[in-house]
Amino acid sequence: MLASILASGLAVGAVYALIGITYNTMYLTSRVMSFTAGQLGMLGGVFGSLFVLRLGLPVLPGLLATLLACALVGVVTEVVAVRPVLKSLDQHLYVLSTLAVALLIQHATALEWSTEPQPFPRLLGLGAGIWDEKYWLPVAACIATIIGLEYLYRRTLVGRAFVAIAEDNFAARALGLPERNLRIASYALAGAVGALAGFAGGQLLLAFFANGPLLNFYGFIPVALGGLGNNRGAVIGGFLLGLFQQAANFMVGGIFSSVAVFTLFIIVLLIRPQGMFGAPAARRV
Amino acid sequence: MPITRRGLGLAGLASSLPMGLATPALAQNEPIKIGWLAAMTGPSSAPAIGFNRGVVWAAEALNSAGGVKGRKVEIITRDTQGDPTKAVNATQEMISQLKVHAIWGPTNSGESLAVTAIMARGKMPNIHPCVVDSLIDPQKYPNAFRIAPSNTQWDDAVRGYTLNIAKAKKVAVIGDTTGYGVTAANASAAGFQKDGAEVVYKANIDATQPDMTPDMLRARNAGAQAIIIWSVSTGMIARMLNTRATMGWDVPFIGHPSLASGEIGTLIEKPANWDKVYAIGYKSCSYDASGKLPPRNEELLQRLQGKVNLQDTLLWWVACGIDAVNLVAKAVEASGSSRNEAIIANWNSLQRYPGYFGEYSFSASDHNGYPVSDVVMSAASSGKNGTFALAPGYG
Numbered sequence: 001m002l003a004s005i006l007a008s009g010l011a012v013g014a015v016y017a018l019i020g021i022t023y024n025t026m027y028l029t030s031r032v033m034s035f036t037a038g039q040l041g042m043l044g045g046v047f048g049s050l051f052v053l054r055l056g057l058p059v060l061p062g063l064l065a066t067l068l069a070c071a072l073v074g075v076v077t078e079v080v081a082v083r084p085v086l087k088s089l090d091q092h093l094y095v096l097s098t099l100a101v102a103l104l105i106q107h108a109t110a111l112e113w114s115t116e117p118q119p120f121p122r123l124l125g126l127g128a129g130i131w132d133e134k135y136w137l138p139v140a141a142c143i144a145t146i147i148g149l150e151y152l153y154r155r156t157l158v159g160r161a162f163v164a165i166a167e168d169n170f171a172a173r174a175l176g177l178p179e180r181n182l183r184i185a186s187y188a189l190a191g192a193v194g195a196l197a198g199f200a201g202g203q204l205l206l207a208f209f210a211n212g213p214l215l216n217f218y219g220f221i222p223v224a225l226g227g228l229g230n231n232r233g234a235v236i237g238g239f240l241l242g243l244f245q246q247a248a249n250f251m252v253g254g255i256f257s258s259v260a261v262f263t264l265f266i267i268v269l270l271i272r273p274q275g276m277f278g279a280p281a282a283r284r285v
Numbered sequence: 286m287p288i289t290r291r292g293l294g295l296a297g298l299a300s301s302l303p304m305g306l307a308t309p310a311l312a313q314n315e316p317i318k319i320g321w322l323a324a325m326t327g328p329s330s331a332p333a334i335g336f337n338r339g340v341v342w343a344a345e346a347l348n349s350a351g352g353v354k355g356r357k358v359e360i361i362t363r364d365t366q367g368d369p370t371k372a373v374n375a376t377q378e379m380i381s382q383l384k385v386h387a388i389w390g391p392t393n394s395g396e397s398l399a400v401t402a403i404m405a406r407g408k409m410p411n412i413h414p415c416v417v418d419s420l421i422d423p424q425k426y427p428n429a430f431r432i433a434p435s436n437t438q439w440d441d442a443v444r445g446y447t448l449n450i451a452k453a454k455k456v457a458v459i460g461d462t463t464g465y466g467v468t469a470a471n472a473s474a475a476g477f478q479k480d481g482a483e484v485v486y487k488a489n490i491d492a493t494q495p496d497m498t499p500d501m502l503r504a505r506n507a508g509a510q511a512i513i514i515w516s517v518s519t520g521m522i523a524r525m526l527n528t529r530a531t532m533g534w535d536v537p538f539i540g541h542p543s544l545a546s547g548e549i550g551t552l553i554e555k556p557a558n559w560d561k562v563y564a565i566g567y568k569s570c571s572y573d574a575s576g577k578l579p580p581r582n583e584e585l586l587q588r589l590q591g592k593v594n595l596q597d598t599l600l601w602w603v604a605c606g607i608d609a610v611n612l613v614a615k616a617v618e619a620s621g622s623s624r625n626e627a628i629i630a631n632w633n634s635l636q637r638y639p640g641y642f643g644e645y646s647f648s649a650s651d652h653n654g655y656p657v658s659d660v661v662m663s664a665a666s667s668g669k670n671g672t673f674a675l676a677p678g679y680g
Contacts, residue, residue: 001502111327116548117520129531134486204495206520206552214493249499255462255489 005246011204013242014142014217015041019195019219020226021145025190026074026082027229028166029088029183034098036077038216039105040070040191042209044198045120046113046156049207053121053250066199067192071222074191077101078184102212109209117210120202134203141200145193146235167227218245221265226277233277316359317352317623319344319613320379322390322400328368329555333392335598335671336414337362339606340389342593353614354621360610365391370398376400380407386623387616389609394420401426410616410628412609421652428625430632430652432608433644434660436469439541439565442660443513444476446563447539450567450662450678453511457486457504459525469515469541477513485509492518505534514540523552530558538562538665545665545673559666563676566663569642570600571675578672585641586670589627600671601642608640659678 022037027067047069048051052062081097126133154157163171173179197215198205205211221241226233244264268276321340323333337562344358352358361383363375372391379385380403387410391397394417404411405426413420414433421431434442447453456477460470467489474484485507488500502511512529514522522544529536538544538561545564553559572578578586585604589595593603615638616631617623638645645654663673 004496008498012495116546117523117552118517118548119551188393201495205493208493208520210493246499249494249496250502253488253490253499253503258491273566 001250003130005243007015007135007249008082008204009246010239010245011135011138011242012245013239014045014138014224015197015201015205015215015238016218016241017142017199017235017238018138018145018193019215020222020238022151022194022197022223023219023223024229024231024234025056025149027078027192029162029179029186030078030082030086031169032082032086032094032098032171033228034077034082034094034187034190035216036073036081036098036102036105037190037194038214038219039102039212040073040194041198041201041215041219042104042109042212043070043073044195044200045202045205045211046118046198046209047195048199048202049118049120050113051285052123052161053119059121063199063214067195070191070195070198071188072191073105074187074189074194075184077191078187081185082183083180099202104218106209106212113209115209117206119206119210120207122203134201138197138200138204141196142235145196146231149231158185160180189280218261221261223275225265225268225275227275230275230277233275237276288517304546308420310471314356316357317614317617318359318361318383318385318609320383320385320388320390320394321360321362322372322375322379322388322392323362324367324391324393324396325362326363327368330367331598332602335602336390336392336606336609338593338598339603340610341461342589342603342612343607343665344553347610347614353618356617356623358610358614361385365396367393369395369396372396372400373403376403376409380404380409382386385409386625387613389413389606389613391415401429404428408625408629410613410625410632412612412632414605414609423650423652424513426652428629428647430647430654432612432640432642432654433605434565434655435653436472436658438468438655438657438660440473440476442450442565442656442662443473443540444480444482446662446676446678447477447513448480448482449513449660450676451511451537451539451563453482455483455485455508455510455535456513457488457507457509457511458484459487459500459504459512459515460489461492461518461521462489463492463517466516473513473515473540485514490516490521492516492521493526494521497521497524498532501525501528501532501534505536512538512540514535514538514544516541517543519543519546519552526558526562527554530554535561535581539662544664545668547668550666556666563662564665564666564673566661566675567601567642568659568661568675570604570672571661571663572669572672573675581639582641595671598671603671604641608642609642612638612645 017039019041026034047066051057051065081101085093085097124133153163160184161177222234222237225237245261248260323337324330325333344360346357365372389412394415397413397415397420401420411428412430412432416436418435418437432433458474460466474487477484486504535659542565569582616628620627620631632647633649635647643655643659647654662676664676667674
């Protein structure tokens with residue numbers, strides 16, 4: 001039982017963590033919580049199944065096509081749902097606009113793809129039992145993403161520009177950084193990260209349009225637990241959430257496991273409203 | 286002669302009298318209009334597409350044979366998209382503007398719950414295949430007739446097979462977390478307990494839960510001899526079947542027709558994972574050990590060949606659609622009238638009407654027309670041209 005909890009808990013936790021990173025990546029350059037993050041994860045599974053299983057592409061080109069397709073969805077989200085509301089962030093109109101795009105994506109997928117879960121291909125054909133690839137692939141994808149993002153943010157000019165925009169938007173613009181282009185790039189990057197979550201977790205979650213809201217909710221929890229904009233917090237929060245959820249599934253089962261997850265979530269936020277790894281917001285007085 | 290207002294009024298009245306007298310003659314020649322509330326598009330369109338094939342085929346067959354006492358059958362379809370609001374609008378249009386003689390559908394319970402009272406107020410003869418028990422109540426809805434099993438009949442069939450044929454006395458009852466899944470699982474568990482069986486495990490599982498190992502382990506540890514499934518979620522069912530195979534457990538799965546959905550075949554890890562799975566089916570659309578359907582439907586298959594595609598649908602949907610049209614036509618033919626009361630009175634008097642999907646019997650106090658004995662269990666993985674093999678154990 002413990003092995004099963006660890007295997008599937010870490011796997012779904014990795015998917016949640018990646019969706020949390022998707023939220024953060026979009027948030028850092030726009031200060032917008034885009035509720036399309038879960039839909040990007042869902043699309044990762046759907047496009048993966050479409051390209052690899054239906055269109056017969058090999059796994060690697062199928063993955064690249066999936067990442068590109070979701071990056072494009074990310075860019076469209078920025079143009080359609082984020083850019084028009086940036087001037088009135090304090091009114092939180094982005095909640096409505098990004099939720100609208102999320103619903104649009106979900107319904108379009110239901111109509112054009114299927115309302116039933118569709119199979120996702122076996123990618124490498126490696127492992128069995130608790131060592132099956134469907135359990136460790138999401139974890140591997142999560143680790144690769146963390147390393148890649150750390151490299152991007154610390155070692156590349158573009159990555160440093162991202163960080164600069166995230167630190168102080170006005171100062172970065174004053175220094176001549178192309179804020180709009182960087183924001184578009186960050187939404188494309190978020191699309192690719194979300195796609196990777198869905199692709200790597202496709203064998204667990206299947207290619208199913210209803211995964212969108214699920215990932216939206218469970219992907220948001222690591223962000224709230226780990227601290228908004230904190231990728232390391234999101235990763236730790238995601239893995240903890242996955243393990244706790246799977247343990248709750250074994251201990252109390254079914255509907256009650258969701259109750260247990262949300263109870264813990266509320267308790268943590270009551271104790272640390274800024275999240276486990278977030279700093280309290282300072283206010284100049 | 287001066288034209289006065291009184292004279293003009295009298296002349297108008299006089300000229301309208303012949304028109305009034307001519308009305309019955311017009312009624313004798315006008316087509317029999319059957320409203321068809323079909324969720325032809327949207328998430329739950331698969332059944333309506335199947336029903337529609339039967340509806341169109343039946344109307345064409347009747348019309349090419351000269352119609353019903355010379356009257357053509359006209360099908361007026363409205364796509365409700367599975368949306369109760371659209372179903373309500375279409376129903377009101379059919380009653381008030383299109384003046385249909387009877388309505389067939391809707392074909393899902395959510396829509397039917399929204400329109401049944403409206404049809405009752407309009408005294409509109411209505412037949413539908415929806416399973417929710419409360420949709421049939423001859424006191425409240427004397428116009429509504431069901432030509433498919435109710436939830437209770439499904440439940441009875443599953444329990445009967447589990448206890449009497451599969452001989453399982455300890456069962457795990459599992460539903461999804463939808464309203465239907467919760468209600469159906471509760472009713473099923475209560476039924477098993479009433480019949481002296483032991484419900485060793487009962488759960489409602491979120492259909493998107495990626496790993497079914499916890500629930501399957503609990504069911505096995507509790508000593509379940511059969512898993513009873515009440516869910517339309519093919520993803521959840523397929524995951525459970527894959528988990529059963531991984532656990533090396535050969536417990537039978539018995540329950541909802543979705544267990545036989547073709548989608549499951551694409552989601553299971555290997556075909557053997559679908560063995561020992563028995564879904565609700567119908568005697569009329571199940572083939573025996575020699576691969577033959579009952580004679581009436583063997584003949585129907587011959588007639589449908591080349592005209593109606595059965596590869597991607599279920600025969601019972603098509604047969605039920607045919608029966609719906611034929612029931613309206615026969616009522617008009619037998620009563621000689623397409624008035625609401627005449628059609629309803631005829632249906633109330635039907636005894637063992639030989640349809641393709643079933644032999645329907647109605648009375649003024651019972652509008653559940655489908656015989657429970659015709660609800661059987663099918664081998665879920667045996668789908669062929671929209672029909673299934675009878676589950677093992679039937680004589």
